[in-house]
Amino acid sequence: MQRLFDMHCHLSAMANADEVALDAARLGISLINMSVSPADARAAERLAAHGNVRLARGLHPWWVADGAVELDEIELAADACAASRFVGEVGLDFSRAREKSAEAQIEAFEKIARACEARAAEGRVLSIHAVRSAGAVLDILEAHGMAGGAACIMHWFSGTSDELARARDLGCYFSVGDRMLATRRGREYARQVPADRLLLETDAPTSFGEDGAAGEIEARLLATAAALADLRGEKREPLLDRMARTSEELLG
Numbered sequence: 001m002q003r004l005f006d007m008h009c010h011l012s013a014m015a016n017a018d019e020v021a022l023d024a025a026r027l028g029i030s031l032i033n034m035s036v037s038p039a040d041a042r043a044a045e046r047l048a049a050h051g052n053v054r055l056a057r058g059l060h061p062w063w064v065a066d067g068a069v070e071l072d073e074i075e076l077a078a079d080a081c082a083a084s085r086f087v088g089e090v091g092l093d094f095s096r097a098r099e100k101s102a103e104a105q106i107e108a109f110e111k112i113a114r115a116c117e118a119r120a121a122e123g124r125v126l127s128i129h130a131v132r133s134a135g136a137v138l139d140i141l142e143a144h145g146m147a148g149g150a151a152c153i154m155h156w157f158s159g160t161s162d163e164l165a166r167a168r169d170l171g172c173y174f175s176v177g178d179r180m181l182a183t184r185r186g187r188e189y190a191r192q193v194p195a196d197r198l199l200l201e202t203d204a205p206t207s208f209g210e211d212g213a214a215g216e217i218e219a220r221l222l223a224t225a226a227a228l229a230d231l232r233g234e235k236r237e238p239l240l241d242r243m244a245r246t247s248e249e250l251l252g
């Protein structure tokens, strides 16, 4: 039985990805492996052979900002996203280090949203990175029928409280991890998210290329659930059950 769901992690960035996937299966953990570029998604395809692993095809805004992907790769990523039920990691990052590339990032993210809009997929799920850019992200999702037309999961939401309300009203889901709960604002947002839109994530590993451990993923998911239960004045087990149901619906 799958009892825990890591709705945003980077399995393919772990040096021992197969071992982590197998151990996770034994521990009853399902996960969505976020890819960051078309090359990463190609390399990650074989990991989806594990029954507890789903592959999301994406284009991480850092890879756009840092010029790591060429223009034709952005087209390729948009096509791959559109052909996929699970899309991620995608989004925008306007933090100081990357705001210079805002225009290029918007262009890439819009391309992806437009491609997804043109090619509907039953039960589509997007996992979205939005740093200092939640408004722009929501504008693009709304303009291209993704808000409401797909399950949009805001990963580690850090926007303003007005943006949180807007995302909530647009029907977005929110995946919460320990790093979000490390800030007062993150804890307050996690308290406010509607019960049936709340999900768990680790965003592991901390550094790409290092070894991961399913036991650590399990411990982090359980600790986040315990902290959420505390914040929301709920019991941990029913909260875990509800998040598992929501995750199962999304993973189908």
Ligand SMILES: [Zn+2]
Binding pocket: 008, 009, 010, 034, 089, 203
């Ligand atoms: Zn991530």
